[in-house]
Amino acid sequence: MNITAEVLVIARKAKKAAAVLANSDSAVKTRAIVEAALAIEKNAAKILAANKTDMENAGKSGVSGALLDRLELNESRIKSMAEGLRSVAAQTDPVGKILAEWERPNGLKIARVSVPLGVIGVIYESRPNVTADAAGLCIKSGNAAILRCGSESFESSSAIMECLCSGLKNAGLPEDAVQLIPTRDRAAVGEMLKLDAYIDIIVPRGGKELIRRVMAESRIPVIRHLDGNCHTYIHESADLAKAVRVTVNAKMRRTGICGATESLLLDEKIAGKFLPAIADELTKLGCEIRGDEKSCLLDKRIIPATEDDWDTEYLDAIISVKLVKNLSEAITHINRHGSHHTDAIIAEDAKAAAEFLNKIDSAIVMHNASTQFADGGEFGMGAEIGISTGKLHARGPVGAEQLTTYKYVVWGNGQVRN
DSSP: OOHHHHHHHHHHHHHHHHHHHHTSOHHHHHHHHHHHHHHHHHTHHHHHHHHHHHHHHHHHTTOOHHHHHHHOOOHHHHHHHHHHHHHHHHSOOOTTOEEEEEEOTTSOEEEEEEEEOOEEEEEEOSOTHHHHHHHHHHHHTTOEEEEEOOGGGHHHHHHHHHHHHHHHHHTTOOGGGEEEOOOOOTHHHHHHHHOTTTOOEEEEESOHHHHHHHHHHOSSOBOOOOOOOEEEEEOTTOOHHHHHHHHHHHHHSOTTSTTSEEEEEEEHHHHHHHHHHHHHHHHHTTOEEEEOHHHHHHOTTOEEOOGGGGGOOOOSSEEEEEEESSHHHHHHHHHHHSOSSEEEEEOSOHHHHHHHHHHOOSSEEEESSOGGGOSTTTTTSSOOSOEEOSSSSOOEEOOTGGGEEEEEEEEOSSOOOO
């Protein structure tokens, strides 16, 4: 079977499964997710062996350190994957919620009720845990899922997929509710993007090249997950110890995730004291610091930045630093150069913090916290299918609730319209 025919068959099966899943009892969906989590734990050795193959192949292909970090699984990450599924299972069912209700003067009763989106196509690159996260969230929200992993994570994702199918089967749900495109061929992505008669939403999760391709080719609405050029801004009112601790974590906890801080802004008034203290900790951890002219004069460990640095998502142990005159200049810089993902202010001045949170045009804004908290699990969603940087249909972490839409239900008693 050629790729066009193969993807079409998968989409048709997903459409049929979505109709079953949309009307499935909450307890049945929950059981499927819990059973999948159990299967992942039981098959940890098999998943790790598959991941070892992926890692070896990726190493031979010259994949970057950041992507290798995203690709790698270990016992701890597999445990987190299973715990994430259980956390999703424990969430309140987002389907069938009455979001609003009212009665008209003519006696009509109207309610806005949450319903699944239908079939969700998820296209992602190196992170095999997305296979479990996306499947769990789609099952919970009553959606069928078509997953297209990156070629570098194919073996790992396939092993995880077997566990997901086991969970669906044990709960009595159609195994076609979650399907993995069984090919590394990139042509499969193009075929998915044509199938607007079967797929209701596309969620791309990966680098700029993937996102650009999906946006250019898709006939299907897209929930965008763009790059994370995240900022931490240190206001003149900031506490030094807090600023150092938060900034170092925001940059260095895991440099290869989209919530990692890539640019640091500091008020000029405090830079003489704050910048060397932060540079001390960052350089100890092997972080390269690129700064504007004023930053370089303050600390000789900082190398000159270029204009491109302000727009770069490094996904590596590199950070750009710029000194700003005030809050207003910081806001202007972030809104111009950021990717509208996650941006934070470190400040003890509540008024300044409120202005920052109100004026920064990003999906997530933070006060006195590490940008690495930009994660659906940390937000209490159990997991996320991505961080949406668009404004329609969802924004920020996309959990089970964000994978629903709504319909209007109207009850009458024989009313006719004049």
